[in-house]
Amino acid sequence: MNRRRFLAAMSLAAVSGGCRWRRGNEVTLGALVPRTGDRAAWGADLLRGYELAVEQQNLRGGLNGRRLRLVSLDDESREEHASTLTTRLIEREGALAVFGELSSVTNERGAAAAQRRGAVFVATASTARDVSRAGDFVFRTVLTDAEQAQAMARYARQSMQRRKGAIVYRRSSLLHVGMADAFASGFRANGGEMVLRESYQDDADLVRLVARVRSSGADIVYAPASSEDAGRIAVALKQGRVGAQIMGADGWASADARQFARDAMVGALFPELFSAVSPRPEVEAFIAAFGARHRAHPGSFAAVGYDAVRWVIAGALRVPQLDARSLRDALLGSRLDDAVAGPFSVDARRALIRAICVQRYEAQGVALAAMMTP
Secondary structure, eight states: OOHHHHHHHHHHHIIIIIIHHOOSSEEEEEEEEOOSSTTHHHHHHHHHHHHHHHHHHHHTTTBTTBEEEEEEEEOTTOHHHHHHHHHHHHHTSOOSEEEOOSOHHHHHHHHHHHHHTTOEEEEOSOOSSOGGGGOTTEEEOSOOHHHHHHHHHHIIIIITOOOEEEEEEETTOHHHHHHHHHHHHHHHHTTOEEEEEEEESSHHHHHHHHHHHHHHTOSEEEEOOOHHHHHHHHHHHHHTTOOSEEEEOGGGGOHHHHHHHGGGGTTOEEEESOOTTOOOHHHHHHHHHHHHHHSSOOOHHHHHHHHHHHHHHHHHHTOSSOOHHHHHHHHTTEEETTOTTOOEEEOTTOOEEEOEEEEEEETTEEEEEEEEOO
């Protein structure tokens, strides 16, 4: 989208959104969502979670009789749009709080804009960085990739009693290097020994690497990897007759990885933001409501978006005179015990306390192995 089209879209949104909805006794929530571009499908899932939470609350009477409206703007997941659109949501649409999108970098821009204007910003789905560092009006409701790696290390030691760890990662990915560091730190902190850390760049490297893993004596192999690499690593370890337990990152949840690796993935463990196979009644209710509304199955982004909006609404319901500062204060030290992606809380310093879903591949699908905190 070029600059002219981008500005035109903003103007159209002003006509169809701002003037049309500025009536009656309403409370506005804003959202940055990529509706176009490479992340549009994920953005659609996230937005559906936001929308479902707002719709359900309006059926319950809104915010003490005041109707909630959600205004979402397409930022194309481009950081150069985030500040402008966040400012628009706050100043022109009157948003009390703004919910972020998928990209940590984009959310950082949006969070900074919200902080400057004293509006609450919630990073609901970005995991690469701790966006809440942008200021005291900024919150996050999902764990970072590094925290997920630490949780997996803790699970390997405390729940599985694994003692010797190996790490396999792509050297060109700074994200995966950081996750490898976090896993190693967490594994050692819980009494484990790191016996091998190997990087790779291509399939030829994987063959050499697997031989080293096998001879290292490792009983757990952690492989933070993209969906493209996850299947290759699982197959290489299986063909190399590596008997150690395999752990991956959230890229291992990809359907492409499962299709490529097939039975090589069986037994592998990986973290997810949300487990659709959890037996918790709130998960079943969420899946049913989402399916009835969209005739589709919710993804992880829908779940965490749904939770984030419900958490903010719960905070707003506790405030007698609603404004951004009062909402911010109500969110400090609060919790959401019936969150569909797992209970979470935010302490008085805005630190997030939340568990990840540790999932396990089985022959017939995926099972929830545990919920684990970093």
